[in-house]
Amino acid sequence: MTMKSLLLAPLLVASTAAFSPAPRSRSAAAGPSSPWRQSPLSMLPSNGGRDEDRTFYPFPSSPTVASSSRSLLAAAPPESNEEATDGSASVRQLLGLKGASATEDIWKIRLQLTKPVTWIPLVWGVMCGAAASGNYHWIWNPFDPNDRDVLLGLEDTAKGFVAMILAGPFLTGYTQTINDWYDREIDAINEPYRPIPSGAISEGEVIFQIWFLLLGGLGISYGLDQWAGHEFPTVLALSVFGSFISYIYSAPPLKLKQNGWAGNYALGCSYISLPWWCGQAVFGSLDRPVYFILPILYSIAGLGIAIVNDFKSVEGDRQLGLNSLPVAFGIDGAKWICAGSVTLTQLGVAAYLYSIGETTYAAIILGLLLPQIYFQATLLLPDPVANDVKYQAQSQPFFVFGILATALCLGHHDFSA
Numbered sequence: 099m100t101m102k103s104l105l106l107a108p109l110l111v112a113s114t115a116a117f118s119p120a121p122r123s124r125s126a127a128a129g130p131s132s133p134w135r136q137s138p139l140s141m142l143p144s145n146g147g148r149d150e151d152r153t154f155y156p157f158p159s160s161p162t163v164a165s166s167s168r169s170l171l172a173a174a175p176p177e178s179n180e181e182a183t184d185g186s187a188s189v190r191q192l193l194g195l196k197g198a199s200a201t202e203d204i205w206k207i208r209l210q211l212t213k214p215v216t217w218i219p220l221v222w223g224v225m226c227g228a229a230a231s232g233n234y235h236w237i238w239n240p241f242d243p244n245d246r247d248v249l250l251g252l253e254d255t256a257k258g259f260v261a262m263i264l265a266g267p268f269l270t271g272y273t274q275t276i277n278d279w280y281d282r283e284i285d286a287i288n289e290p291y292r293p294i295p296s297g298a299i300s301e302g303e304v305i306f307q308i309w310f311l312l313l314g315g316l317g318i319s320y321g322l323d324q325w326a327g328h329e330f331p332t333v334l335a336l337s338v339f340g341s342f343i344s345y346i347y348s349a350p351p352l353k354l355k356q357n358g359w360a361g362n363y364a365l366g367c368s369y370i371s372l373p374w375w376c377g378q379a380v381f382g383s384l385d386r387p388v389y390f391i392l393p394i395l396y397s398i399a400g401l402g403i404a405i406v407n408d409f410k411s412v413e414g415d416r417q418l419g420l421n422s423l424p425v426a427f428g429i430d431g432a433k434w435i436c437a438g439s440v441t442l443t444q445l446g447v448a449a450y451l452y453s454i455g456e457t458t459y460a461a462i463i464l465g466l467l468l469p470q471i472y473f474q475a476t477l478l479l480p481d482p483v484a485n486d487v488k489y490q491a492q493s494q495p496f497f498v499f500g501i502l503a504t505a506l507c508l509g510h511h512d513f514s515a
Contacts, residue, residue: 200291207293208307211278212271219369219498220265226502227377228258230389232509234381254381261322261333261380265373268315269337273344273368275308280348288414312341322380332379340372358408358423359401366400370501386513392450395443396501402439403497405432406490409482433482437474441467444500451507459507466500469493 201207228234236242237251245251278285278294286295293299319337326333346352347364355361371393378384408415408422409429415422424432444467452460473493477485 202298204299204303207299208303211275211293211299211304211307212267212311213274214267216274217266217270220270220373221262222498222502223370223373224258224261224265224377224380226505227374227379228254228261228381229377229502230374230505230508231378231380231382234258234509257322257325257380258377260318260325261377264315264318264322264333264337265376268311268318269340269344272308272311272315272341273347275304275311276344277348279304279308280350280353284418315341319376326380328379332384333376336372336376336379340368343368356420358405358421358426362401362404362408362423363397365404366397367394369397370400371397374501374505388450388508392447392504392508395446396504399440399443399497402436402443403490403494405436405439406478406482406486408432409486412483429482433479436482437478440497441471441474444470444497447500447504451504454511456507456511459503462503463500466496466503469496 235247235250235254236245237248237255239245239251278292282292282294285292290296294301294304316334316337319333320331322333323331343354343364347354347361347368354364371390374393374396375384375389378389384390405423408424409432412422412424412429416425422432423435426432427435444463448460448463448467451457451463470493473489477489477492482489
């Protein structure tokens with residue numbers, strides 16, 4: 099079987115199903131039980147055609163699950179979704195951001211569920227993994243005359259692109275869609291304009307999208323293993339593990355997102371370690387402990403970054419019984435956990451690079467850490483609730499470039515010396 103067929107087979111198989119719903123005329127508010135919302139999963143039992151009674155293993159419909167949540171949030175008015183007035187409403191809709199315009203285009207709704215804006219960290223992680231492998235070849239490297247094999251560079255570019263498609267649209271898309279599925283009852287109260295609670299997309303269509311992205315992603319990961327010549331399917335194993343973490347992050351009974359430590363670390367690992375390991379496995383091997391230790395350290399820093407997103411929702415989390423770190427330790431305690439985890443882990447990375455003789459890269463990490471400490475002191479620690487977005491926007495670029503610098507260091511270091 100050729101490499102091309104290995105990569106395309108899962109997509110072709112999945113596309114033979116009715117990915118788009120049957121033609122219909124519908125309003126934007128058409129609910130899941132509307133006669134115009136025909137499920138593409140017609141082969142599954144429908145219990146008399148009632149969407150609300152249908153079960154799609156392991157993603158059951160449960161119309162009564164929200165009763166306790168409704169009672170807890172009854173006093174809280176739902177958020178509105180006023181369209182952005184700066185001309186970005188259509189782009190926001192495609193990226194899955196608030197302020198989006200309304201649409202009836204099912205393909206745009208499907209894309210919105212995958213939240214493309216969240217693909218970026220995973221794509222960056224794959225790039226860092228490729229850099230850490232030390233075996234990625236440019237199409238024509240202006241800095242190295244020995245790295246100008248055009249055909250080899252084109253092949254590596256194609257490998258990298260496919261790995262990014264795997265990490266971004268497929269597996270991150272799966273993660274975001276399944277998260278919206280399990281949050282649909284809460285969203286019906288807090289954000290009723292979202293695609294699932296608004297009825298813009300039926301339950302059957304959502305479940306089909308979950309399975310399509312999951313199985314398509316696993317198929318692509320196996321194809322990458324074959325392309326890379328792996329005896330053990332490393333990329334597939336990483337994809338299965340990451341998909342499982344995504345499931346238990348959102349789904350009961352574990353629902354890791356309800357626990358501050360477990361949920362935030364799961365986010366950090368998913369956004370940093372797993373895509374790094376995927377990219378490195380495609381172009382090299384994970385044959386040294388350091389290839390696991392440094393991404394895990396950065397994932398601990400990612401835990402701290404994830405805490406920032408919890409500050410504004412602390413009251414709602416407390417009402418719902420969600421044990422986020424701001425709920426468990428208070429805002430003052432959580433902001434120090436956030437700053438400490440981000441700072442100390444990067445100091446640890448810089449210390450390791452210095453210990454192996456990579457003083458230049460260690461200095462780069464420290465140089466990129468200094469502005470992060472400054473923004474912690476001026477934005478995060480004084481008022482993490484009011485400054486959360488501003489802190490993230492100003493601090494994170496230095497953090498992600500530090501990850502890339504670390505990966506480049508590992509890729510160029512001679513561990514045999």
